[in-house]
Amino acid sequence: MSSIRSVCVYCGSSDFVADSFKEAARQTGTLLARSGFDLVYGGGRVGLMGIVADAGLSAGAKVTGIIPDHIKRYEVDHLGLTELIVVESMHTRKRMMVERSDAFVILPGGIGTLDEMFEIITWRQLRLHGKPVIIVNIDGFWDPLLALLDHMTLTGFMRKPNLPGAEDRLYHVVDSVEEVPPLLARLTEAAHKVKSEKM
Structure with a gap:
């Protein structure tokens, strides 16, 4: 893993969710942007997806949205992005x-978010990538899933998801968005340390 410059955010597209999830999306876009990261996400303007994008743009990040044509036809694409x-x-x-991101942050979401989460964790387990995956467990939203993964x-x-050495974990779990930027910084530092020790 090299330095993290671009962070992919997986999250829901529903507007009918708790305010705490919407606030977490706002914080995610804002804090990642203020920490110097660019954002990659699914390209929508609704739900948590739109909130993350708007917050990232407002805080100065480059925000790239990637959206399939069949979803764009429903007019839910975000037209104010740096790149769509x-x-x-x-x-x-x-x-x-995946190709455009150096790390992945997973907020609350539905089955689409689950699909993305399981794929990126599976690829990590198969060593198809070595990029950090961070699950943000707002209000215990992911508790049932985490219990299933433990089972x-x-x-x-x-x-086991938590092998010795933080850089080799399948995924990390935090309870708040505020923990994400410092965790990304620690993971980058740990990866560089391991790399220098092997040289």
Whole structure:
């Protein structure tokens, strides 16, 4: 893992969610931008997705949205982004989001967010990438899922997510958005330390 410059944010597109989730999305966009990170996300203007993008833009980040054409037709694409990329399929969207990002932050969301989360963690387990994955557990939203992941680990279907060495963990869990930028900084420092020790 090299220095983290661009952070992909996975989150929900529903407007009918608790204010605490909306505030977390606002903080995510703002704090990542103020910490010097550019943002990559799914390109929508609704729900937490739109809030993250608007907050990032307002705080000075470059925000790239990647949206499939069949979703753009519903007129939910964000037209005020630094860059909006329209692709032909969900598969292409997810691949490009991974290629353009150095780390992944997962906020509350629905089945689309789950799809993205499981894919990026699976790819990490298969060593298809070595980029940090951070689950932000606002108000315990992810508690049921985290319990399931623990159960999968205990029953032998998944390797332990927290191996020795922070840089080698499958995913990290934090309870607040404020913890994300310093964690990203520590992970970058740890990766550079390991790399220098191997040289």
